[in-house]
Amino acid sequence: MNEKKFPAGPVPYVPDTGTKVVKKPPVAPEDIVFDLSLNESPFGANPAVAAAAAARCQLPNIYPDPASDELRQAISRCYGLEPERLICGNGSEEVLDAIGRLYARPGDEILYSRHAFIQFPIMALRTGATPVMAPERDYTLDVEALLDRVTERTRIVCVANPNNPTGTWVDRDALVRLRDALPEHIVYVIDSAYAEFVDDESYDDGLGLVGERPNVIVTRTLSKAFGLAAFRIGWGYGPAAMIRALNPMRGIGNVNAIAQAAAVAALEDLDFVAMVARETAVRRDWLRAKLVPLGLQTLPGAANFLAVRFPTDPGVTAQDAIDHMARRGILTRSMDDYGMDDFVRITIGSEEANGAVADALEDLLAGRSNVGSG
Numbered sequence: 145m146n147e148k149k150f151p152a153g154p155v156p157y158v159p160d161t162g163t164k165v166v167k168k169p170p171v172a173p174e175d176i177v178f179d180l181s182l183n184e185s186p187f188g189a190n191p192a193v194a195a196a197a198a199a200r201c202q203l204p205n206i207y208p209d210p211a212s213d214e215l216r217q218a219i220s221r222c223y224g225l226e227p228e229r230l231i232c233g234n235g236s237e238e239v240l241d242a243i244g245r246l247y248a249r250p251g252d253e254i255l256y257s258r259h260a261f262i263q264f265p266i267m268a269l270r271t272g273a274t275p276v277m278a279p280e281r282d283y284t285l286d287v288e289a290l291l292d293r294v295t296e297r298t299r300i301v302c303v304a305n306p307n308n309p310t311g312t313w314v315d316r317d318a319l320v321r322l323r324d325a326l327p328e329h330i331v332y333v334i335d336s337a338y339a340e341f342v343d344d345e346s347y348d349d350g351l352g353l354v355g356e357r358p359n360v361i362v363t364r365t366l367s368k369a370f371g372l373a374a375f376r377i378g379w380g381y382g383p384a385a386m387i388r389a390l391n392p393m394r395g396i397g398n399v400n401a402i403a404q405a406a407a408v409a410a411l412e413d414l415d416f417v418a419m420v421a422r423e424t425a426v427r428r429d430w431l432r433a434k435l436v437p438l439g440l441q442t443l444p445g446a447a448n449f450l451a452v453r454f455p456t457d458p459g460v461t462a463q464d465a466i467d468h469m470a471r472r473g474i475l476t477r478s479m480d481d482y483g484m485d486d487f488v489r490i491t492i493g494s495e496e497a498n499g500a501v502a503d504a505l506e507d508l509l510a511g512r513s514n515v516g517s518g
């Protein structure tokens with residue numbers, strides 16, 4: 145072999161996603177009092193989950209079911225869906241990633257709205273496809289603007305509803321308009337990770353929109369309202385042909401056995417999830433009512449977090465607020481990698497955590513006049 149013809153070692157293709165997926169202010173782990181940076185649930189999971197997981201831990205030598213059969217049956221019972229149209233993933237992140245790898249190649253375009261969930265550009269950049277952003281209206285997805293950006297290269301259109309990090313959402317009508325206007329060779333992904341939190345008749349988690357269309361897929365997760373983030377369980381529901389094609393794109397034992405057992409137990413108690421959603425809404429309203437009189441603007445988010453806008457005056461900027469809260473052991477999420485430098489994303493936490501946020505921001509902003517609106 146001609147040594148000179150080849151580089152010294154393997155040359156990786158490292159996509160520059162331009163983002164740090166997890167951004168934490170500099171707080172030593174032992175000083176963290178409340179972590180409100182990752183939209184984790186403060187309610188834990190229903191008690192049957194820990195028991196089911198512990199029981200499965202007794203059989204560490206046995207591989208997980210590679211088809212997640214029992215889990216797909218449980219999802220199918222809960223939501224009235226056909227198991228053969230379901231795929232489970234190591235988090236919905238894996239399902240989204242598999243969709244990208246299945247349908248996008250260099251030169252293709254993946255389309256989403258300006259402040260859409262950061263995994264959409266990551267999914268594009270990993271495959272070498274081009275991420276394309278459409279403008280929004282009031283930090284909310286604009287269907288017509290998205291459709292304007294569709295080209296002959298568009299392969300995937302991604303919608304997170306509600307969206308992270310804005311929390312904003314669009315109604316069923318908007319989702320249907322987009323579905324009906326998109327050509328069927330373009331994959332339409334509806335990421336409904338926060339669906340459980342939305343309590344509005346005009347909202348649709350998208351499952352009913354999949355129907356017989358060949359190109360619509362909905363992704364869901366047990367990381368948020370179900371409180372199973374540690375187990376990494378997500379799922380997708382789409383056309384049978386798409387699910388068949390997606391299956392080889394995921395890891396063979398991608399959802400580990402303990403996670404599968406935990407998820408089945410979690411899906412048996414939807415009352416728990418309803419309680420989480422109800423209580424989250426009460427706490428979200430409480431926090432919003434505390435922040436608005438301080439002159440802070442909050443986006444009309446429907447999920448388990450608030451996107452809060454800060455002034456640009458020195459001393460009270462979003463970064464000042466992040467640092468100020470961090471000094472009290474409260475971690476929140478900067479939104480600068482979304483181009484929303486004046487916003488902070490704050491997870492709705494325990495009552496104590498939310499109170500600590502309100503107190504910290506009241507101290508930071510004390511003395512300033514009431515300049516904003518909700």
Ligand SMILES: Cc1ncc(COP(=O)(O)O)c(C=O)c1O
Pocket residue numbers: 183234235236237238261304306307308335337338364365366367373376377378
């Ligand atoms: C909109 C949205 N979709 C998907 C995910 C991924 O969730 P997971 O991989 O934990 O299922 C998240 C996580 O924060 C999210 O905010």
